Amino acid sequence: MADTPASPATDPRAKSGIPRNPGRHELGMKATLLFPNKEIVERFYVPLIYTACRTCYSELDPQEIFRRAVDGEVNPAAMQRLISNVIESGHGSTIEHIVFTFALSGVSRTLSHQLVRHRAGVAFDQQSQRYVKFKGAATMLPATIADASPDLRGRYEEHVDDALGLYGEMLEAGIPGEDARFVFPNATRTNLVMTTNLRALIHMSGLRLCTMAQWEIRRLFQLIRHEIFGVSPFLGSFLAPKCVPLGYCDEFNNRDGHCPIRPHKDEVLGAWAEKKAAAKAAGRDLPVTD
Ligand SMILES: Cc1cc2nc3c(=O)[nH]c(=O)nc-3n(C[C@H](O)[C@H](O)[C@H](O)COP(=O)(O)OP(=O)(O)OC[C@H]3O[C@@H](n4cnc5c(N)ncnc54)[C@H](O)[C@@H]3O)c2cc1C
Known part of the structure; x- marks a missing residue:
């Protein structure tokens, strides 16, 4: 028997809504x-x-x-x-x-x-x-990590602090900034x-x-x-x-339509195909390009 697609309610991979507004x-x-x-x-x-x-x-x-x-x-x-x-x-x-x-x-x-x-x-x-010595380098804390379990969040903060601490130690040991910076995490501001x-x-x-x-x-x-x-x-x-001026969404990962700002292009083309088939059945062909 063919697999029945899981409903969004039961499929853990299904996306349930547009990503939270970072604002x-x-x-x-x-x-x-x-x-x-x-x-x-x-x-x-x-x-x-x-x-x-x-x-x-x-x-x-x-x-x-x-x-x-x-x-x-x-x-x-x-x-x-x-x-x-x-x-x-x-x-x-x-x-x-x-x-x-x-x-x-x-x-x-x-x-x-x-x-x-x-x-x-x-x-x-x-x-x-290379040219700036970051004495107190600032870092970004993503909201998902801020909201994670205290253990995970704590380990993230410890990891970042350790990296910046090691950077400072290397500078003090005379290692040039252009090399010490290799320990900087992506979170560095x-x-x-x-x-x-x-x-x-x-x-x-x-x-x-x-x-x-x-x-x-x-x-x-x-x-x-x-x-x-x-x-x-x-x-x-x-x-x-970009979907606003286009009038449709062209993002592959939104084929499930979880972002509702504009319909996905598959939906738009599907509606077009249905319209074309209905016109043909009624004895009319929709105009086509050469
Ligand atoms: C949601 C998202 C996910 C992404 N994921 C990845 C990823 O996983 N890995 C990754 O490497 N990148 C990723 N990117 C980056 C993406 O591939 C582009 O490199 C980036 O968005 C720059 O856009 P652009 O190519 O339109 O360049 P821009 O410089 O903004 O160019 C503007 C337009 O000018 C034209 N143009 C510019 N340069 C040339 C050229 N040399 N030849 C012909 N036409 C040109 C094109 O029409 C281009 O769209 C992602 C981007 C987004 C928005």
Whole structure:
């Protein structure tokens, strides 16, 4: 007899809900928008993107388009509508003209390793473990370990403390920092400066605000989104999990639909196939591409 799939209630591997929102825990990390400030964003950023968009379709030169936009001769709602249409159509180069610089502090090395995997349209500078002597290196305590049995939590903390203690002893023994740092755990906190254009920021946010992303980096991008909202709710509205603009979820690990933000693409394609079969049975074919 074929195996009957276990119901979510009986299958211990089945996922029961979207991952807990990391925002519920104070993680001790910070993301601060260093540049630009609200005044600059409000005065220049939408006009800059608008100028890039309009230049493609206008006889006017970009100097004149920009002047009109900055001097209030273009309806702000019309500028936003054009920008929304261009972003939603995927014409991404127009939003590479504006950049944001963030100070990111207190994130773990686990996070920074993931973050610096992004290559296109983003620049990083990170605190050096060679040149900085960490007298009291700070570490991250994941919520699951904080909430674990006192024994497990205690052993985690002991392990991390031992590693940092050994680091200090090695420095005192004259071992260079660049070698002593080999004992640092992934939990070690670090600081970075990140500058990104809007296209890259939307792309990174799409991946990292997704509930499939690791909780710490997801929290970081929630903080980043909050900063962008602080200077421009319009631009901030484009920072969303990638399923939001797509209209469906393309994550393999969400085929069971445990994250309900958008239906999984298998579900969408299944509905499409049913619609197609029904149309065929009724003597009508749905349009197909050549
Ligand atoms: C949930 C999740 C799980 C992950 N798990 C793993 C894992 O287990 N192991 C692992 O190694 N990584 C993992 N990653 C990292 C992932 O594979 C990417 O390296 C990372 O997200 C950077 O994204 P990106 O490739 O879109 O790069 P970005 O630099 O952000 O690039 C943006 C876009 O530019 C284009 N682009 C950039 N560079 C090139 C290029 N050289 N050639 C062609 N096009 C380019 C692509 O369209 C790309 O999507 C994971 C990421 C996520 C979000």
